[in-house]
Amino acid sequence: MEFVLAFQQPLEVYEEYSAPHARQQVSQAWKQYMMAMGAAGVLRGGKQLDPRRASTVSFFEGRRQLRHGPSVLSDALLGGYVxxxxxxxxxxxxxxxxxxxxxxxxxxxxxxxPIPGA
Known part of the structure; x- marks a missing residue:
């Protein structure tokens, strides 16, 4: 069975991790995590995302609404997935x-x- 693991964290966490010492620790933790999934043979793919530069598109009363920046409907940002x-x-x-x-x-x-008909 395939699953998507969607990694979400509050904006404050992204800001906290931007400090050089924290960035190094976090990068190492992610590297170890990804290597463990690779070694176990479960990892099929994934990407890191930049949620702070996201744009949000929706429709209200038939008109397109565009907001530059992540959705205001959630306090967590989608930073990546596998x-x-x-x-x-x-x-x-x-x-x-x-x-x-x-x-x-x-x-x-x-x-x-599964994709129907595929």
Missing amino acids: VIEVDTLEDALKWGELSPSSLAGFTEVIPVL
Whole structure:
């Protein structure tokens, strides 16, 4: 089964991690986490995102609304994601639990649905 692990943290955490000593620690934690998933053979792909430079598009009363910056509907920013392949939801939850993001924010574990007709 494939799952997306979506790594989300509050803006304050991103600001806190921008300090050189904190950035080094966080980078090392993420490197170890990604290497562990690679070594276990579950990692299928993923990307780091820059949520502070996001734009949000919506429609209100039939008119497009554009906001430069992350969505105001959430206090957490989506900083990246990976796709993993594991046997069960419980396995995916364990990988989500190990994420550095789960310590300072949260990791959303989302099942990937098959594409109809594919």
